[in-house]
Amino acid sequence: MSDLMQTFPVKRIIEHGPGVKSFYFDRMTDAVAGQFVNVWLPGIDEKPYSVSALGEDWLEISVKAYGVFSGAMMKLKVGDLVGIRGPFGKGFTFRDNALIIGGGIGIAPLRILARELSERNFRFVSLLGAATAHEVIFVDDFRRRSSNCYVTTDDGTLGKKGLVTDDLLEIIKKEKIEFVYAAGPEIMFVKIKELIDPLGIAYEFCLERYMKCGIGICGQCTLDGSGIRLCVEGPVLNQDDLKAVTELGLPHRDASGRRV
């Protein structure tokens, strides 16, 4: 574990389908579910990625291609050197009878969470959604570990056609859910919050913001209303942390600090 930048060769790459890959490195650090590392591609940029799994001797991150940086990640080859520092942030807490909700590449931090919950023999149910089948990464792993696994895709290529939030309340009731974990696009959090706040169910969301330092100095990732730094006090926030946050689902800051 180190805040200092160190570079490591890519050991292995899995392609889940077009534009979605997992990358493996020698395990250089411990990490708990929800923590992230800052990944540096020399000459390009540096961005945060959740640790998606840890093995005896390997660390995995999973990336979906959106823009310049994640696009460049897709071009990495085995043996290429990548800078990694971290892990940073505060992860998930471990709860029994939970529902794990993942949207798109937000499934990444939930994969390590599912592993940690099953190692503790906690019962949990998974509800995973994405645009299309191959974006529901590691679905077999989730199916094996959860007591039940629901899947939705926008195009109906896997599971039910629709959104994870479509049947959320029914699933919570049927599966006797006492706690909710979620990671994915912000609009999904807004919807989930709307649906479950009235039930009084406690939850933890894994949020994203533009980050620079990862170590709580620059202020780039602070949330309006609470002043919480997502890179230190997050990226996992619970229902109480979120009470003071006024920018959930609203435009948030870019590299200059403007809300866009």
Next chain:
Amino acid sequence: MSQVKFLNLKLKNPTVLASGILGLTASSMKRVVEFGGAGAVTTKSFNIEWRKGHKNPSILPFRHGLLNAVGLSNPGIDEMVKEIRLFRRQCDAPIFASVFGRTIDEFAEVTRLTVEAEPDLIEVNISCPNVHSEFGQPFGNSCEDTAKITEIVKKNAGDIPVSIKLGPHGPGVARLARVCEEHGADAITAINTVGPGMLIDIEVRKPILSNKTGGVSGPAILPIAVKSVYEVYKAVNIPIIGTGGVTVPEDAVQMILAGATLIGIGTGVYYQGIDVFKKIEQGVREYLDRHGFKSIEEIRGGAHE
């Protein structure tokens, strides 16, 4: 006992959040005061137009501090004026607005517009060492430019006091401070980051910062900062915001003995957490108690003959 008077202001304690650290939004600065215990806060340096700054990596820890080339990223004056106003509505602690310009005229313009937000002090950043490639040498490396900027900012700042932020480079911090005082500055902030410096990844064999070079802060620069404050205290009669490398109470006491009225803390947040201000305030108080002093004033400049 920790209360201090600084110009026309009363602070609960002498610690100040340094510019560029957690100073982008009202919510963030409010947390630094309420949870962190800072006596006052300084905003991130801003200009009229927004800037993205340099690409990442832009902030890197090394074994003795941080190297940064954020590149003066900021959301522009309109956003910052809003945040300063919001802070003032929500928080009693003084707020210092840090401004910069690419030209001397821009310093005048950004000051004029900042006055509308009614900050308690305008801090003028003429010493950022990590925008060379774009801006050339910092203005603060030249006595002539420093004089011009001090004068023009004072002219536009109205009743709001002005502190000029200096670095340890160029013609020397004492000479520069004297120039600032002669041209009307109300205070001196010393020092900015030191350098620029560089860190190289030995596997990739390339500089790690996207900007290649950046300013050094944190424990590594404490002796340079203490010496700078010492020199400035000898050279001028206006108060000093002593900044650079303060992470524990003993560092702050050194700054006060060198002559600082307020203690700026930036990188200390990384080493000690947001409540570094509380910890330092407490530690300084204990130091005074232990030695039978009743106030910080009694030891200010105490290291001088």
